[in-house]
Amino acid sequence: MPHRRVSSVVNLPPFQQLLDLHGRDVHRFLVATVGRVDADDCYQETWVAALRAYPKLRDGSNLRSWIFTVAYRKAIDHIRARRRAPVAVGAVADTPSAAATGPPTTPDEDLWAQVRGLPDKQRTALAMRYVADAGYDEISAAMGTSEDAARRNVHEALKRLRTEYKR
């Protein structure tokens, strides 16, 4: 039997399908990593960046990991930009964390504030694992790490949360 020729033209599904399938998880992931206030902007930036690159994709087999790669990078960009941004004078003095997380915090917000305080890789891996219900294979594909590293990132993140949680 002749070797099956791999077509160079990938048959990509209509982009709307990605949005329908993964939009909610991507948004939850972004709320977890950048906070509720910035999540909406980050979400739009993620999908516009993905849409821009989409027709040139050469592999249409793992679109979920791909869209999380885009979201992960946007989240990191956002967090770095925010750290560089000067604190607005006179804006909600004394409670910088309230300014970052926005609306009144629910009890859960404690935990999420701590998640957002984790190092980039731990925060991303943890959010993908628990918020987007991703497997380690997906996390490693999205973050460009090995599966072992993905597992380790989640493990380290949990360990850190345990020591800091509700102290």
Next chain:
Amino acid sequence: MTISDQIEQELRSGAPAPGELPDVSEAAAAAGLLDVAYATLDSPVGTLLVAVTPRGLVRLAYLDAGEEEASVLEQLAATVSPRVLAAPRKLDEPRRELDQYFAGRRRQFELPLDWRLTRGFARRVLEATARIPYGGTATYKQVAGEAGNARAYRAAGNALGSNPIPIVVPCHRILHSGGGLGGYTGGLERKRVLLGVEGYSGLKQP
């Protein structure tokens, strides 16, 4: 429950997401990345899927006539661009003109058309069809002739059967030479309704 269990459970329940996700199509359009915008709309002839490109109306499909929304969108992704997004507001103009048409208040569509899904003889047949005035009809032979080959009326029939923009490109105005209805992609009942909207009364009773 240990602290670890508690943490994992809270993480799983996740940060609460808003009921409605932020819109992406507007930002996509602003960035010039909305290659195909589509919406579904209700009409007297059933649910229609309507798709536009920056050039104009590219596709109109009857959703229950053996065509699923997913397969219409897949075709558009494969033939026009994979940048296909639901964008109801981009479809305001087609929706308005179609509503007016079905209400009997519009005799001519002014929407720009994107003809890229047709070519060659089929394209010429459909262009000839688009010139048949409201309330009028023509035969398969006549549009084949207009397209350059009166004997190719069967090919003309095929071209009309695969019209990517029915209603607006009025393939329902093409009848058999004897006045019989002929065929229609969306089913003959729809053809009758459309001719009725236009006040055409020359139909033979079956």
